Amino acid sequence: MKMFSVAYVSGFIAKHFLNNSNCDICKKCLICEVPSPLDVYTGFKKHSNMVQCLTYPTEKLVETVSTAVTFGECDVNGG
Numbered sequence: 001m002k003m004f005s006v007a008y009v010s011g012f013i014a015k016h017f018l019n020n021s022n023c024d025i026c027k028k029c030l031i032c033e034v035p036s037p038l039d040v041y042t043g044f045k046k047h048s049n050m051v052q053c054l055t056y057p058t059e060k061l062v063e064t065v066s067t068a069v070t071f072g073e074c075d076v077n078g079g
Contacts, residue, residue: 010057
């Protein structure tokens with residue numbers, strides 16, 4: 001369940017980062033067109049079937065955000 005939340009937040013980060021960018025390389029590194037199994041939760045948050053309003057992150061971005069969260073938890077808990 002934690003990874004679903006991380007995937008949702010990763011999509012938000014990718015969308016925010018790419019907001020005013022036309023860089024195809026950045027887009028390729030951060031977002032994917034086809035949802036992965038981790039994007040199940042993100043898909044439930046979608047409000048419209050007509051327009052893709054959510055961003056699906058790459059698995060690599062989800063892994064990176066997950067690692068950052070893990071290190072953040074260690075710092076907060078004194079680990």
